[in-house]
Amino acid sequence: ETGVTQSPTHLIKTRGQQVTLRCSSQSGHNTVSWYQQALGQGPQFIFQYYREEENGRGNFPPRFSGLQFPNYSSELNVNALELDDSALYLCASSQGLAGSYEQYFGPGTRLTVT
C-alpha cells in the first residue's frame, strides 16, 4: 500500500457529462501527477501539480483540468465526456517534481463512458 488513495474506484457516466476524480497524496508529498491508462497501453501523462500550480501537461485537450489543494490532495475534472475517455485514471504523488523523485501511484479510478 502506497498511502495514495483515489475515489471513486469505479464510475459510469454518459457521453457529454462531467466528472470529478479525487486523489489524496502520500503524507509529505507536494506533487501529484495524473495519468490516463487505456487497456493494454502504458499510462499517458495528463498533467502534474506541484505546490498547487500546474507544472507540465501532456497532449490532452482543455476539457481535462485539475486542481491541487493546500493539503496537496488533487482533483481531475473532465468536461463533455467522450466514449474514448473510458479508461483507468491513475494519480501519483511524489516528494517533488516527478521527473526527479519516485512516484507512488494510487489504485486508480475506472471510468466508463456510455
Place this chain on the structure above:
Amino acid sequence: RKEVEQDPGPFNVPEGATVAFNCTYSNSASQSFFWYRQDCRKEPKLLMSVYSSGNEDGRFTAQLNRASQYISLLIRDSKLSDSATYLCVVNFGAQGAQKLVFGQGTRLTINP
C-alpha cells in the same frame, strides 16, 4: 514516431533465464529515465531509475545510451515473481514544465 517505444512482447522465458528489454525515445534533451513495473490489475511501481553511468540493483541492470537514445533493462536469473509488465518512462520536460512519457509496456511471463 512514438515519443517512447517499447516492444510490447509478450516475452515468455523459462525461470532462471536472462531477459533484456530495450526502449527508445525521441527527445534527445530528455534528462531523466525510469523503469516501472506493473502487475496485472495493479498500479505501476518504480523498479529503478536509470543513470548515465548505468546502474545495478541485485538481478536488475539498467543502462542508458544517449547517443542512440535508448535505455535498456536486463534481468538475470529470472524468477516467477518477475512476471509483470515493464514500463519505460522518460521525462521530456524541463524543470518548470514536466512531461513524463510512458512506453506502452513490455509484458513478461516467466515459466516454471
